[in-house]
Amino acid sequence: MPALSTTMGHEPGLYELLAALPSQLQPHVSRPEDTSFLQSMFRERSLHSLIKIHTRLQLYEEIRPLPAVKSVSSLVSQLSEELEGKTSSGDVKELLALLSRPHVKSLLSVHDTVAQKNYDPELPPLPDDLDEDEDSVKIIRLVKNKEPLGATIRRDDNTGAILIARIMRGGAADRSGLIHVGDELKEVNGIPVEDKKPEEIIRILAQSQGAITFKVVPGAKEEAPVKEPKVFMKALFDYNPLEDKAIPCKEAGLAFKRGAILHIVSQDDPTWWQAKQQGEANPRAGLIPSKQFQERRFAVRQPVTTLSSSVRSSTRRTSSFRRSFRLSRRDKKTNKSMYECKKSELYDTADVPTYEEVTLYRRQTGAKHRLVVLIGPTGVGMNALKRKLLISDPQHFSITIPHTSRPKKNQETDGVEYHFIAKHLFETDIHNNKFIEYGEYKGNYYGTSLDSIRSVLSKNKVCLIDIQPHSIKHLRTAEFKPFVVFIKPPPLDRLRETRQNAKFISSKDDKANGRTFTEEDFQEMVRTAQLMETQYGHLFEKVIVNDDLSAAFSELRLALKRIETEEHWVPISWTHS
């Protein structure tokens, strides 16, 4: 192929690139006819001309020429008039002949249009014989690219008219500002829609490409310009409009995952809100089920399997290390009852995971830290992670001191290993809801009190606790602002590999009883983790898979650093106490 001309001199690189393109593209082109097509395309004179124009335009961008006069046509007609009487000179005759040529006249007129920036088309005058009573009809032309138009339609039950039901915020229809809710649709691309079903109209729209013409009768009241409300919701469930039978228009729906932050731009419709996903570039809002509607739908569904939330007894004593008291210590006798299916349990509608209103929050320097709550199946490594955090920075991290009603041993100090209190006082505290969790082991009570958490937080330290997931809701207050981290076991093969030498009970006290993990332990761990995630996943702000312990620790450390220093989303109710 001959080298392309580089005589323009401005962009030799571009010409060289064009010349080199066919050989560069060679490996990607399989058919010979495609190769010859490419070669002839790059040789094409019009392409070369386009490049020249492009280069010139770039030059103009830099110099930006300004017109000397705005109306050169009138100047020329003045000049022609003055020269009319002096036609004796041959030059004057030639000039007059030139100036009167249609091409030159058109060129001058184009110059004036550009100089005056007069680009608007001239509209024909309105006819004089307009019927005042006739509905004013608007003809609207929208250019449709790949994105949907962002409007939904419905048939009016009384009149049978096809009306615009919704305009999606930020969508093509909304951006045009020409179509409004309540407008009556008469025609699409010249096809009358009165006798058509909404689905048929949608099909016509979907099949149309490029410019679409609508004939509409404007609705009675124009929508007042709406200010986008600043409501942000955290999604507590996964949503896929394509699987939702109730949504009025699947294409208009917005899919999202649990944990997504949604900017709710319209709550006008009590059933279908409009929302945009925070942090996503798409300017068009999509339909999502409203909180109320989603709650109603969920309320009729029963959870298949739930982790029991009522087990309060038969627990083992926790280790001296584990001061944050936890009832899930695996005990062959009690384990079954803790995780069994409770089909009879009524689903608490307050727990229906739909949306939670959130706001951005940044911890002020010196303000109390958020309470760090680790959740996970027994044996997954919560203690190991807490221990690593404590060792990494003992001035910064701390754990709670549990209460017990058992007698103090000689080597123990009250308020160090435990707060030792009498049984009847323990029972009074249980009665007064002073414990976040408590249990009984060999006739003695053990428990973690809310005050023990407060005590750590008031020292301006990060308090680390691990609790049963059903206890989280009692801590979800402005006071504690819990940061809930789910410690998840890796897949079974990785559990077997990484826990070969690990002891089930990790504490010093229980070392004598420590044994290695069995296959049953691993399966139980994975199964429980799945149940926890299904039932309480919406409460987890962070999920860390504890495969390699050091990696899990680094991930946890980083997450904790972030919530201490960076802005992040928290429930709005936590910020105005």
Ligand SMILES: Nc1ncnc2c1ncn2[C@@H]1O[C@H](COP(=O)(O)OP(=O)(O)OP(=O)(O)O)[C@@H](O)[C@H]1O
């Ligand atoms: N990623 C890991 N790789 C290998 N061993 C691990 C890992 N994480 C934890 N372990 C080991 O597994 C055992 C159980 O861990 P740990 O006691 O921290 O679990 P836990 O979640 O606190 O359970 P429990 O609630 O029963 O106390 C310990 O011996 C610990 O050292």
